[in-house]
Amino acid sequence: DQQVKQNSPSLSVQEGRISILNCDYTNSMFDYFLWYKKYPAEGPTFLISISSIKDKNEDGRFTVFLNKSAKHLSLHIVPSQPGDSAVYFCAASVDNQGGKLIFGQGTELSVKP
Amino acid sequence: EPEVTQTPSHQVTQMGQEVILRCVPISNHLYFYWYRQILGQKVEFLVSFYNNEISEKSEIFDDQFSVERPDGSNFTLKIRSTKLEDSAMYFCASSEWGANYNSPLHFGNGTRLTVT
Numbered sequence: 138d139q140q141v142k143q144n145s146p147s148l149s150v151q152e153g154r155i156s157i158l159n160c161d162y163t164n165s166m167f168d169y170f171l172w173y174k175k176y177p178a179e180g181p182t183f184l185i186s187i188s189s190i191k192d193k194n195e196d197g198r199f200t201v202f203l204n205k206s207a208k209h210l211s212l213h214i215v216p217s218q219p220g221d222s223a224v225y226f227c228a229a230s231v232d233n234q235g236g237k238l239i240f241g242q243g244t245e246l247s248v249k250p
Numbered sequence: 251e252p253e254v255t256q257t258p259s260h261q262v263t264q265m266g267q268e269v270i271l272r273c274v275p276i277s278n279h280l281y282f283y284w285y286r287q288i289l290g291q292k293v294e295f296l297v298s299f300y301n302n303e304i305s306e307k308s309e310i311f312d313d314q315f316s317v318e319r320p321d322g323s324n325f326t327l328k329i330r331s332t333k334l335e336d337s338a339m340y341f342c343a344s345s346e347w348g349a350n351y352n353s354p355l356h357f358g359n360g361t362r363l364t365v366t
Contacts, residue, residue: 171354180254180341180357181293226293232350235298235306236283236343242292 140164143241152250156214160227167229172212175224217248252276254358262364271327271361273342282325283343332365
């Protein structure tokens with residue numbers, strides 16, 4: 138199932154700089170998108186979401202941008218902190234599908250002091 | 251902050267045995283889910299559950315799998331006859347109402363199932 142793709146398996150950023158994590162999708166029927174963060178030995182933790190009718194949503198240091206024509210979304214973290222080091226998953230869903238999220242493969246972010 | 255709790259954290263079983271994975275969702279949540287992640291692969295949807303019945307299930311969720319909410323707090327996943335390929339991390343999740351961008355899923359820390 139390749140409907141949601143994160144093509145970068147890893148990203149390394151300096152503390153204080155911007156982290157940009159990317160996600161592409163193929164299903165134009167997706168109604169909303171989410172980003173989750175995952176530390177080792179823990180479950181995914183919800184970060185931020187965006188409806189398909191929006192192009193930007195911001196929450197503190199986290200901003201998600203959605204480009205529907207390109208079927209692309211990105212998560213910006215500014216400024217990046219060492220505690221942000223984790224695996225970030227992009228996920229997407231269609232309303233009325235019983236909460237079925239389609240996940241990307243994840244991008245491992247490393248923020249170096 | 252309220253959280254989803256899962257037990258056990260690690261379960262080892264022999265092929266062909268039955269296992270029950272347990273979850274306590276967040277108390278005011280109405281929708282419950284199971285996902286799994288095979289090592290090195292994506293997190294995959296298994297099943298969603300609302301009002302004591304399955305809302306949606308994936309092709310993975312065959313007759314070997316069942317879910318139950320036996321009381322007001324627990325939500326369980328049963329695998330009747332485990333296979334080697336069932337070895338994975340199983341995540342339980344819940345959401346306040348039907349999942350959408352305003353009602354995200356909250357995940358537990360998972361149960362690592364190892365089938366030998």
